[in-house]
Amino acid sequence: MADPFYITTAISYPNGRPHIGHAYEAIAADVIARFQRLRGRRVRFQTGTDEHGLKMARKAEEQGRTPADLADEMSGYFQQMCDALDVSYDRFIRTSEPDHHRASQAIWQAMEAAGDLYLDRYEGWYSVRDEAYYDESELAEGEGGEKLSPQGTPVEWTVEESWFFRLSKYQDQLLKLLRSPGFLEPASRRNEMIAFVEQGLRDLSVSRTSFDWGVKVPGSEGHVMYVWVDALTNYLTGLGYPDEMGDLWPASLHLIGKDIVRFHTIYWPAFLMSAKLPLPQKVFGHGFLLNRGQKESKSLGNVTDPLDLAERFGVDALRYFLIREVAFGQDGSYSPEAIVQRANGELGNAFGNLAQRTLGFIAKNLDGALPAIRGHAAADTELFETVERAITTDMPQAFEALALQQAVEAWLQAVFACNAYIDAQAPWTLRKTDPERMETVLATLYTCIAQLAVAISPVIPASSAKLLDMLGVPADLRNLQGIRSHWYSPLAESDFRLSAPTPLFPRLELPAEAA
Ligand code: ME8
Numbered sequence: 001m002a003d004p005f006y007i008t009t010a011i012s013y014p015n016g017r018p019h020i021g022h023a024y025e026a027i028a029a030d031v032i033a034r035f036q037r038l039r040g041r042r043v044r045f046q047t048g049t050d051e052h053g054l055k056m057a058r059k060a061e062e063q064g065r066t067p068a069d070l071a072d073e074m075s076g077y078f079q080q081m082c083d084a085l086d087v088s089y090d091r092f093i094r095t096s097e098p099d100h101h102r103a104s105q106a107i108w109q110a111m112e113a114a115g116d117l118y119l120d121r122y123e124g125w126y127s128v129r130d131e132a133y134y135d136e137s138e139l140a141e142g143e144g145g146e147k148l149s150p151q152g153t154p155v156e157w158t159v160e161e162s163w164f165f166r167l168s169k170y171q172d173q174l175l176k177l178l179r180s181p182g183f184l185e186p187a188s189r190r191n192e193m194i195a196f197v198e199q200g201l202r203d204l205s206v207s208r209t210s211f212d213w214g215v216k217v218p219g220s221e222g223h224v225m226y227v228w229v230d231a232l233t234n235y236l237t238g239l240g241y242p243d244e245m246g247d248l249w250p251a252s253l254h255l256i257g258k259d260i261v262r263f264h265t266i267y268w269p270a271f272l273m274s275a276k277l278p279l280p281q282k283v284f285g286h287g288f289l290l291n292r293g294q295k296e297s298k299s300l301g302n303v304t305d306p307l308d309l310a311e312r313f314g315v316d317a318l319r320y321f322l323i324r325e326v327a328f329g330q331d332g333s334y335s336p337e338a339i340v341q342r343a344n345g346e347l348g349n350a351f352g353n354l355a356q357r358t359l360g361f362i363a364k365n366l367d368g369a370l371p372a373i374r375g376h377a378a379a380d381t382e383l384f385e386t387v388e389r390a391i392t393t394d395m396p397q398a399f400e401a402l403a404l405q406q407a408v409e410a411w412l413q414a415v416f417a418c419n420a421y422i423d424a425q426a427p428w429t430l431r432k433t434d435p436e437r438m439e440t441v442l443a444t445l446y447t448c449i450a451q452l453a454v455a456i457s458p459v460i461p462a463s464s465a466k467l468l469d470m471l472g473v474p475a476d477l478r479n480l481q482g483i484r485s486h487w488y489s490p491l492a493e494s495d496f497r498l499s500a501p502t503p504l505f506p507r508l509e510l511p512a513e514a515a
Helices: 020-038 054-062 067-084 098-113 167-179 187-198 227-237 258-274 306-313 315-325 336-365 378-400 404-425 427-433 435-455 461-471 488-493
Strands: 005-009 043-049 091-094 117-127 132-134 156-165 253-257 283-286 289-291 332-334
Touching: 005 020, 020 043, 020 067, 020 253, 020 283, 020 289, 020 306, 020 315, 020 378, 020 404, 043 067, 043 227, 054 067, 067 091, 067 306, 098 117, 098 227, 098 258, 156 258, 167 187, 167 258, 187 258, 227 258, 253 258, 258 283, 306 315, 306 336, 315 332, 315 336, 315 404, 315 461, 332 336, 336 404, 336 427, 336 435, 336 461, 378 404, 378 435, 404 427, 404 435, 427 435, 435 461, 435 488
Parallel strands: 005 043, 005 253, 043 091, 253 283, 289 332
Antiparallel strands: 117 132, 117 156
């Protein structure tokens, strides 16, 4: 049995409704989780909401409600988004849940037992938007002369009694970790983190006393944990920490956005080192998704609800677009036109039509009976080899390397090869001239289409399942092992009959305002 695979997304702040960046991260993680399941690995996939901290407390105050009430409402939208986008999580964690408070207090006590926590006074800059402390030297100046964090958010001067974590003690170990290949990807994000550690780490303020919306510090009246201490611990909570976590820890992959790499590759490993727990195998910082090249914001009035996009264009069209369009790790841009163009051109014309033509032809001319393979011509062998290479080598290698866009490109090349084959073999002509050859051509296409449907299922799960249902491929064959070779013959000999296919990817029209 291959190693189990534990994947997590960041947990989102439920201080508002989910935006396209949240959808992007959840979908990307889901594609990776589904690919690993397809490979036969035991997968655990966790996502959720990060409900504590000053940002949540202030937003609730602004709205005249309690933070718990705000979190309850908004967390529901995040979970609904995941469900609507076919995100196959095993646990949707909320950090307000009792088992999470218990886990956070346990890791705190482990860090305390290691001698890594001490009480002192914090004086410095804090950004509520980032929930982050910054050094004076990191700050920039805004247009009106005000101080801004490196992320461009406002900072406020904070003075409080606080617990501190001995981050400085872990400097050398962290440098070694950051330099080890594979821990932080893409590699382009490594230098910035290495430089940050090299300039010297200061101990980290890890509790607050000026508000109480958080996990209580054990044995320290009036202190709640700094929100990132509890937030990061969510990755352990979901596995049962502090009880036995089974074989899923350390996590195989923490998938996060580029703005929170520091928390995941410096603070988190240091907390784990202190608590004497194994370190995650990989942290991947994906890029940001922009709306026509611009950051979405209320003032620009370009905030898009991801569920509106899914409703307008279809869940699978949106999922396909996001994975296909953006080189994973880099920033990307989306627009209705770009979604429509990819969906119509690649899903509709290239793959959907291929399936439609082939299945329709079999339904009409062979009464739905699966054609028999009667000997191979060179063109058939060549197509089989092309598809096989895509689904057993190129796509898995790309998915493993988290080169998600390349995995889809490899798939698309194989789809194009099938289209070239159907045009060259012209089964509609063979029907009259050589019906036996026609059957072989259709059987070849049928096999390749089923294999390609399985291989792309992590990206477009619902359409893929619909197609595999139409093709009559049994559930136990819908994995990379199951469709390897010779799986077709028993099916062709069974009395399964294809029905006339229904369209998989209805043609999308551009919304009026964009056309
Ligand atoms: O950072 N494009 O929560 P969050 C792509 N609670 N990804 C984006 C994005 C965009 N435009 N905007 C945000 C937090 N993200 C913390 C995480 S983890 C223990 C705690 C990503 O709601 C962002 O990078 O601000 C992060 O990975 C995720 O969305 C949640 O962001």
